[in-house]
Amino acid sequence: MPTAVDIREVGPRDGLQIEAPISTAAKRQLLQALARTGVRRIEATAFVSPTAVPAMADAAAVAEVVQEIDAGRAAGSPPISWSALVPNLAGARRALAAGFTELEYVVSAADGHSLANVRRPTADALAAVAEVAAAAHEAGGRCEVIVATAWDCPFDGRTPVVRTAELCARAVELGADRLCLGDTIGTATPGRVIDLLDAVRAAVPAVDVGAHFHNTRGAGLACAWAAVTAGVTSLDASTGGLGGCPFAPGASGNIATEELALLLGDSGVDTGIDLDAALAAAGLAEELVGHPGSSNLLRAGGRSRPRGRPRS
Amino acid sequence: MPTAVDIREVGPRDGLQIEAPISTAAKRQLLQALARTGVRRIEATAFVSPTAVPAMADAAAVAEVVQEIDAGRAAGSPPISWSALVPNLAGARRALAAGFTELEYVVSAADGHSLANVRRPTADALAAVAEVAAAAHEAGGRCEVIVATAWDCPFDGRTPVVRTAELCARAVELGADRLCLGDTIGTATPGRVIDLLDAVRAAVPAVDVGAHFHNTRGAGLACAWAAVTAGVTSLDASTGGLGGCPFAPGASGNIATEELALLLGDSGVDTGIDLDAALAAAGLAEELVGHPGSSNLLRAGGRSRPRGRPRS
Structure with missing residues (x-):
């Protein structure tokens, strides 16, 4: 069992991407609040098509906000690793030009989802790891x-374990520095x-492998705990559990950062996150x-007494 | 790791007890639907004060419903173990007279909760195990x-591990046939x-120890999974996740039977539950x-494709 886990806060990207756009000023408030929680990694934005994802249209402005926040943090504060998601080489170049050095590039293990998401099969999306990684490294x-x-894929069903493991091995050969396994539809x-x-860890023993779970069917935190018991030390989570389908409030979303931080901290696994600040x-x-x-x-009001009368 | 877990369906008791009373006819519908899921244990009702818990006032009538359902089940159906919660010897006698043979008696490990719940300290509630168990055995x-x-207790804070373990050992000495650890306020x-x-398992190695989790802070299913990895083969859950505070819908409740059944079944742990019937x-x-x-x-509509567009 690891004694510490880095939670990557993905609310500003995965949480906000399906929402009606909020202003860059509002994002500044949120990023500042997140920076105060003690979280060590924050996915700040995505350099994607503003037509496809209007909520991420201000990615370059968010990069400036991030730099302002870093400049304003107290001397000696533990550093925050800020990252940006990019869909291709052009996005990677924009992200790097804006000042991000940690890039995330998505490859769908299933062709069905890959075609729906980026209009190319897995093999083509995977091949592009080489150019995105090279640009980052340069x-x-x-x-x-x-x-x-x-x-699992919403179109192709179960993704064979061997397919995902081989994809991971190939991504590392092509230059990936780390990996994250995404439970995209919350069925893990x-x-x-x-x-x-x-x-996957047998296929790429030297590489950090994180995991990203949605709570669509209630099992997100159970999967996160299982991942930690399997040795994972990087987990994605979203502040407030944002990221769900806006037409089914409360029904899905990413696992909530504050819930994960409480679960891990209380179980003896350090995350660096202050629960009150996270709430x-x-x-x-x-x-x-x-x-x-x-x-x-958040609904229960933290770890203290619940609102209802005690029940057996 | 166990290969099978018995889920006890507690919706008809823990789920309904805080609701406005529904008719016995409505309970019959629910109990029949639950009996069709393949679940092997159902907590049907509680023989408690109808003033304190009006939703359980028809406990004797529910006992008759249970007997009708058993009589109407197809020959060869796997048996269902029906149980009733009792708060004291008088309740135990009523439950036994109504035909229940599986009784559940609650002892709060913390004095604060014990006083609030049954107006006597833990030691007094524990001593009464002897008479309730004796009545059941007779x-x-x-x-x-x-x-x-x-x-944890909402009044006394953390319950020392040794206190709960000693209470378990003493309950077994007094006649308890099995135990269940309750995460009453959903903080585990x-x-x-x-x-x-x-x-607890070290204190009472020969006794079946189950667990009962609430999802108040999102960690219910993670705790259930952790319990199974620790060897637990009896877990409580409530259909639809009923049982939460009605003033904070969606925010708490017992862990949901259908979510637990999917989580365990998909992980290779048999529960006997048919997911479609559970939904x-x-x-x-x-x-x-x-x-x-x-x-x-239930909100996501089962294990199939979610309603939103696929996201990365």
Whole structure:
């Protein structure tokens, strides 16, 4: 069992991307609140098509906000690793030009999802790892490959474990510095999480492999815990559990950062996150998007006494 | 790791007890739907004060419904173990007279909760295990002791592990046939679940120890998975995740039976539960109580494609 886990806060990207756009000023507030939680990694934005994802149209402006926040942090504060998602080489160049050095590039393990998401099959998206990683490395940065539909695809069904593991090995050969396995539609379960992680870690033993879970079917935190017991030390989560389908509030979303931080911290696994600050950020996130996320912990009002009368 | 887990369906008791009373006819519908899911244990009702818990006032009538359902089941159907919660010897006598042979008796590990819940300290509630168990045994039945606030108390804070473990050992000496550890306020986390289970199983190695989690802070299913990895083969869950505070819909509740059944089944742990039948029962449960429970799986519409467009 690891004694520490780095949570990557993905609310500003995965949480906000499906929302109606909020202003860059609002994002500044949110990023500042998140920076105060003690979280060590924050996915700040995505350099994607503003037509496809209007909520990410201000990616370059967000890069400036990030630099302002870093400049304003107290001397001696632990550094925050800020990252940006990029869909291709052009996006990578924009992100690097804007000042990001940690890039995330998504490859769907399943052709069905890959075609729907980026209009090319897995093999073509995978081949492009080489140019994205090379661009990152030339600029002194790093490239993480996020493997979408690592467990299941909404179109193709189950993704064979061997397919995901081979994709991971090939991504590393092409230059990926780290990997993250994405449970894109929230169908993973703990036993399958452990099976896939064992296979992937055997395929790429020297590479950091993180995991990204959605709570669509309630199992997100159980999968996260299973991943940690399998040795994972990088987990994605979203403030307030933002990121779900806006037409089914409370029903899905990413796993909530504050819930994951409590779960791990209370289990003896350090995340560096201050729970009160994380709850404050989650409350702000809900306020900024204008609707509740899917965090039960935020609804319960933290770790203290629940609102209802005690029951047996 | 166990290869099979018995889920005890507690919706008809823990789920309904805080709701406005529904008719016995409505309960018949629900119990019939639950009996069709393949679940092997159902907590049907509680023989408690009708003034304190009006939703359980028809406990004797529910006992008759249970007997009708058993009589009407197809020959060769796997048997269902029906149970009733009792608060004291008088309740136990009523339950036994009504035909229940599986009794559950609650002892709060923390004095604060014990005083609030049954107006007597832990030691007095524990002493009464002897008479409740004796009554059950005389009638050819069995008595499970449910340890409330096994991890935390809303009044006293953390319950020391040794206190809960000693209480379990004493309950068994007094006649308890099996035990269940209750995370009454939904504050347990996986590491603490494993710690307590290890201590309790060491204290009472020959006794079946189950666990009961609420999802108040999002960690319910993670705790359930942790419990299974620690060897637990009996877990409580509630259809549709009913049982939460009605003033914070979706924010708490018991862990949802259908979510737990999917999580375990998909991880290679047999529960006997048919997922479609469990979802049908959960939908009916929500309809009967007139508001949504806290099941993300039910909201997502089962294990198939989610409603939103696929995301990375």
